[in-house]
Structures are given as C-alpha cells and as structure tokens.
Amino acid sequence: MTATVLVVDDEAKLRGLLRDYLERDGYTVLEASDGRSALDLAAASHPDLVVLDLGLPGLPGEEVARLLRKAGNVPIVMLTAKASENDRVMGLRLGADDYVVKPFSPRELVARVEAVLRRTRGSRAETEEPVSYGKGRLHIDTERREVRAGGQPVELTRTEFDLLAALTSRPGRAWTRMELVGRVQGHTFEAYERTIDVHVKNLRRKLADTPPSTVIITVPGVGYKLGVEKDVDRDA
Structure with missing residues (x-):
C-alpha cells in the first residue's frame, strides 16, 4: 500500500521536484510552503510522513517539528543546509526520524522516506493486536x-480488506477516493477512482452496514x- 507524504519547503521548485520523484514511486504528495500551513494540513490530512525543511519563513522548522511531535507520532525526515554534527544531533533530539543535508539527491531522499516508513510501520506491526470498533460491532x-x-x-x-484497513487506520479521518485507490491498488489514476464506490458498496453489504450507513x-x-x-480496550 502507498503512503501520503507532506513536503514542507518554501522553495516551490524543490517541492515540485520532490513531488515528481515521490509520485513516480507511488506516493501521494501534499505540499506546504510555511510552517503554519504545514501544521494545518497535517492536522486535516494526517500524512504518513512529513519531509520538513528547517529553514522556513515565519514559524521555524524546529518549532513545526516540536508541534508535530506534540500532536502525534508522524515520522519526520528533516531537510537542512546545516551539516554540523551538533545540528544533526539537535534535529534528531527534536524528534526527526532521519536528517538530510542540502544539496541532496532526490533519489536518495525517496530511498530514505521508504526506509523510515518501512522501519516505523514494521515496529507498529510487531505490536499490532486485533482491534474492535463501535462497542464490538x-x-x-x-x-x-x-x-x-x-x-x-x-x-x-483482498481489495475490500485493504480498503477497510485503510479506513480503520484513522477512525473519523476523511479519505478521498484518490487516496483510497492508492492505498488498495498502489496507483492513483483518476480512471479508477469510482471503483472505490463499488468496493464500498460491497463492503457495506457484507458488514450489514445498511443505509443510512453508520460504519462507512x-x-x-x-x-x-x-x-x-475504536473501543478503548483492545481484544486479546
């Protein structure tokens, strides 16, 4: 399944370059040019990973990282022109999962994004337990x-299960059809967006989620x- 990456950088040209490389590898990409809009977008869209430039106008990247960490555990790959050991240590102490110094290869950054997601998702999977929702419904x-x-x-x-798994990964989060296509089929071609409606219809029928639907x-x-x-207590 693909992931959504939020790229935060004040350089439009760099954001566009990273978008091209990330989308080429199947990621859904969101963009922000400053810290405030990045925080708003992260709160609304719940990205799977944030690529964060520290040299942002207005709200510093370091403060953005701190607030992202305060709000949740989204993985962060930091971008910076500062290459000293002290700068790298500071970035990691702020909660960065990786630290990339400018100038860098876009291919290397995509590889680092992949590695961070693989590492963080793997650690979650090791401790993942069955979960119930709606008081056991x-x-x-x-x-x-x-x-x-x-x-x-x-x-x-398989597609129905992957679709349900995507929805349950963040209860209450609104997913676009494009995002769900990427999650369950690994691509985001517009021609396939409406196939999600068919899968949802079948999923609702199998879950006995009759109109007006209350599960999906x-x-x-x-x-x-x-x-x-999600129910407070996990199932054994």
Whole structure:
C-alpha cells in the first residue's frame, strides 16, 4: 500500500521536484510552503510522513517539528543546509526520524522516506493486536486478515480488506477516493477512482452496514470515513 507524504519547503521548485520523484514511486504528495500551513494540513490530512525543511519563513522548522511531535507520532525526515554534527544531533533530539543535508539527491531522499516508513510501520506491526470498533460491532485483525461484524466472521476480498484497513487506520479521518485507490491498488489514476464506490458498496453489504450507513460514512465531495470509534480496550 502507498503512503501520503507532506513536503514542507518554501522553495516551490524543490517541492515540485520532490513531488515528481515521490509520485513516480507511488506516493501521494501534499505540499506546504510555511510552517503554519504545514501544521494545518497535517492536522486535516494526517500524512504518513512529513519531509520538513528547517529553514522556513515565519514559524521555524524546529518549532513545526516540536508541534508535530506534540500532536502525534508522524515520522519526520528533516531537510537542512546545516551539516554540523551538533545540528544533526539537535534535529534528531527534536524528534526527526532521519536528517538530510542540502544539496541532496532526490533519489536518495525517496530511498530514505521508504526506509523510515518501512522501519516505523514494521515496529507498529510487531505490536499490532486485533482491534474492535463501535462497542464490538466491528472487529479487525490485520495480522490474520480477519474481520467480524456483529460477532460473525465476514469473508472479504483482498481489495475490500485493504480498503477497510485503510479506513480503520484513522477512525473519523476523511479519505478521498484518490487516496483510497492508492492505498488498495498502489496507483492513483483518476480512471479508477469510482471503483472505490463499488468496493464500498460491497463492503457495506457484507458488514450489514445498511443505509443510512453508520460504519462507512460518505463524506460529500470528498470520499469516505470510518464512522465508528475504536473501543478503548483492545481484544486479546
């Protein structure tokens, strides 16, 4: 499955270059030119990783990193023109998962993004347990790829399971059809966006999520979101 990367840099040319290379490798890319808009975009879109330039106008990149860390555990790859050991140590202490010094190779940055995501996702998978939602109404075990709805096992196709896993990864987060296509099929061609509607229809039927749907909610003009909250206690 692909990931969404937020690129934060005040140089439009550099952002465009990184977008080209990241999208070429299948990533969905969001852009911000300053710290404030980056924080707003991160809060609204919940990217899987942030590429953050420290030399930002207005709100410094260091403060952006601190606030991102305060809000959650999104992986951060820092960009900077400062190459000293002390600067690298400071960046890592701010919560960076990696630190890239300008000038750099875009291919190297994409490789570092991939490595950070692989590392962070791998550590999560090792401790991932089955999770229930909506007071036990929906139960999903991503390791075994098993789903239960209302206590009954549900047989899903690979695409249907990946779609549900994407939605449950961030309950309440509104996903665009384009993002969901990237998550379940590994590409984001517009021609395939509407196939998500078909998969959602089938998924709702199998989950007995009849209209008006309460598990998979349609977000008008955007896409879909999971409408049930994760239960406080994880299943054993």
